[in-house]
Amino acid sequence: MSALLFRDLRLAFRAGGGFGLGLAFFLLVAVLVPLGVGPEPTTLAKIAPGILWVGALLACLLSLDRIFALDFEDGSLDLLATSPLPMEGAVAVKALAHWLVTGLPLTLLAPVLGLLLNLPAESYLWLILSLLAGTPALSMIGAFGAALTVGIKRGGLLLSLLVLPLYVPTLIFGAEVIKRGASGADAVTPLALLVAITAVSGALLPFAAAAAIRVNLR
Amino acid sequence: MSALLFRDLRLAFRAGGGFGLGLAFFLLVAVLVPLGVGPEPTTLAKIAPGILWVGALLACLLSLDRIFALDFEDGSLDLLATSPLPMEGAVAVKALAHWLVTGLPLTLLAPVLGLLLNLPAESYLWLILSLLAGTPALSMIGAFGAALTVGIKRGGLLLSLLVLPLYVPTLIFGAEVIKRGASGADAVTPLALLVAITAVSGALLPFAAAAAIRVNLR
Amino acid sequence: MSLWEYANPKKFMALSGRLLPWIVALTVLSLGIGIIWGFFFTPDDYKQGSTVKIIYIHVPAASAAINAWAVMLVASLIWIVRRHHVSALVAKAAAPVGLTFTLIALITGALWGQPMWGTWWAWDPRLTSFLIFALFYMGYIALWEAVENPDTAADLTGVLCIVGSVFALLSRYAVNFWNQGLHQGASLSLDAKENVSDVFWLPLVVCIIGFELLFLALVLIRTRSEIRLRRAQALAARERLA
């Protein structure tokens, strides 16, 4: 199990492994939005929490197809399925590796981008907390979507279509935490809900995803 | 040449070809942003032109890796390179096919999404015009980026990183057309610039892209 | 003989073939009566004016869309648990019908919103969750289209339908949390209660029944087509072996 985790991390950090590109994408969204929307600080401050969450979500989304598709294409997934590792565990480990490579760095980068978008000072703590609580759910839900589409060549966009509706609750609660936190309202309720989503998807989705992979390998 | 165009279009419309998914992604961005940013109509109206352009740009971006990578992976690109078709022509045709499959439908869908984002009534004409003038440039620039990254497995995010900076002028002029058009200011200048970008990239980038592909096949 | 016998394609074809003419006739009848009654023979609401006539398509379409998803969920569960091929095909057949109803509810709602709220679209929770619902439908249909092998597609879409249902409910809750909206409450409280009871209510009920019957008829026809195509495929496969 840990061998799989280390392999996935090592692959991510090797050339072409895509580490850092999720971050770059996040950065680009944060830069492009002011370019498109215009530079007024008050508008930007107002939309900053939402844009940061949407950006994090898209950055996560775009690296999802790497979770299983690479292993499927080169035959590793067949071999993993016939190996002694239980598929559920493999799915969970791969989602974890995905989070370590995208979600966690995104969380750490987000405050810097908050500066670019004029995020008010009170919000930073909540920004970090909400991303920390919510991004693992993004990785796990995404792994489920990736498992569904693993047999489909370049199913990247289909994957987005399947996964984004599933991301809606996470996104809403996540952005809500920041907004409420900044205005001094009750931010703990949405944060707790975010944690609950993460916990439940981490506990149940590996089974659904493993089933989907087995079907796809058939 | 037309054989290549028809093949690419046919592949796009076949199962798993990804037609319509760019559209779906565009729709998703238009839905997610209000979910993140909040529902106030005035804020939304203000950021609508920018968000629509950013969304169109991202939808375009995500389907870029299909332009050459599929052909590279299954060996068709080697075969095309040794065929009598000039690589420059093949690149231009493939960019055209990409535009027909993503840019054009995006342009047609955009007004509906304008409704969702409370875009003011005077802006719709300019929205369509700007997308019509700008999206071909997105496809052509994107094809150039795809040519640069064709040798890299799942280089989707690297591709985004390379291409997005190149998209910046198109994005700025595109959003500017809509904003100026809505406020009655001079929208023709940015529109003309947009057309110029499209024309110049259509004329020159096929050569750069073809050179990049030849290097990558080496 | 158990109910599951009807999951056999042949039995299903025979039975549905016999029922279908009646269902179609009933659909045409109830939908015709309901719509004509609603459109031509109901008074205007004193506050909403003639726009109240939109209710005769808006509400039936919305509730039929929700029911269609419920049918898909049940059919998916049956497929996954008992692997009856017809139920997978029912789920497949129901999706486009449900999506169309969802779009009808969205479009009529938007057209209604313009005169009532002064805007085509507002990010009201009901509206928003319905839009997300439409996205669920699209993803589900796209997955059916994208997977070549019919059994694989049935399995994958089944799993998606179940997981998606949970998240759809969650979204509904999340969206409420996010915004308090403009949309009508759960009761038919147009204005005065006595109005609702008969003048508006009766034709609405007929329309609701009509839309549900339409759903049933279309799903049966589509399921029958899918079964025929599968049979043709099976024959072609046998031919290939011979």
Place this chain on the structure above:
Amino acid sequence: MMPDLGKYAFAVLASYGATFALLAALVGVTVWHRAKSIRALAESEARMEKSDG
């Protein structure tokens, strides 16, 4: 015969129009799909007959 829809005529008529258009499209696709399936099945059954001799 036609009820007076007043200033809301557009909203009401457009709603009914859009609904009928969408339903007509759905019914059309369904009927076409049905015809296609019947044709496909008839074809393969005819071929079966022939090969069965």
Place this chain on the structure above:
Amino acid sequence: MELLVKDLAVQRGGLTVLEGVSFSLAAGQALVLRGANGIGKTTLLRTIAGLQPKAAGELNVPPETLAYASHADGLKATLSVQENLRFWASVYGTDLVEDALQAMNLTALRNRWAGSLSAGQKRRLGLARLMVSGRAIWLLDEPTVSLDAASVALFAGVVQGHLAQGGAALMATHIDLGLAQAETLDLTPYRATAATIRRTDAFQEAFL
């Protein structure tokens, strides 16, 4: 330890392709599957490996004994030869990396990235992965594709050694490996016919 297959039917794309396949494979035995392109060798091997459900018949696989090598080698281009093998060794909980490198003549290439190997070198690495699994029954799908004569001989030697140590091997191949003790099973007689679909395929039956 014996792999037992009795009256097995296998499906591909919803269609039964082979049926009535029976054989057994005991320790020290090797069996070569033969048959024209498309007869269903790959499908049969995948079914035995547990990647797809069987359509009918009996399939008796002793638990934790199988190692499967498919058409594709499952190599990571950006890991070195050694790292690729180490990963599989720890998945299977064995310690055979060095032996495998030696046996497949890969020691000189151990620090090269797998992506920079030639077609045949990749294939050798794929076979080394199999050795590293430490499993007794090897399922091999066209193991010698892209191998030169010397490498084929090397591979035959490795299989021979595996059999001598009480292992077993089931392989699909079109060429002659020169394995003395290998028996051959021609799959041509087991090709599914129209008449047999009915018996094996619940779905087709329901619709026919």
Place this chain on the structure above:
Amino acid sequence: MELLVKDLAVQRGGLTVLEGVSFSLAAGQALVLRGANGIGKTTLLRTIAGLQPKAAGELNVPPETLAYASHADGLKATLSVQENLRFWASVYGTDLVEDALQAMNLTALRNRWAGSLSAGQKRRLGLARLMVSGRAIWLLDEPTVSLDAASVALFAGVVQGHLAQGGAALMATHIDLGLAQAETLDLTPYRATAATIRRTDAFQEAFL
């Protein structure tokens, strides 16, 4: 029409792998390249096909005469067998789809999606593509991988026919095709040595 190679050196990954290769190939001739895995057969063929620059030597290819078939077949999984071939026919401006289908025994599969073919059937389609090109000189990289004995014979027949019509073929393969008129070129003597790298590789030289 003659393909002329003189003192050719080829590079892979920045390193010279073969050097001093000379041969010529005239109408009606076939030449089989041999050599151990990794010696550089693929690299040589890609260089001749014009996909990568040569490191040194002379390479004389008559214009518009080459057709190259690589390890990968360049098939589109979601196009039918027929559509795949038609595309290449119109790229090369020929009208040979029916002949190719016939020759490679693919007429029965013409309407199947290429993605649903077995490994060997795909390979046959890949070779049919070559026929459709209508070109005189065929460059073939391990053309018989995955083919069963019958298909190998079929393929040999096709090559023979091509030669008889004044074509030529250059192929890399590890197995014997049974082509009577084929000559063989063993590449082992041309393996680049440390001493020769200096001469051929301007970049490396600059750093040595």
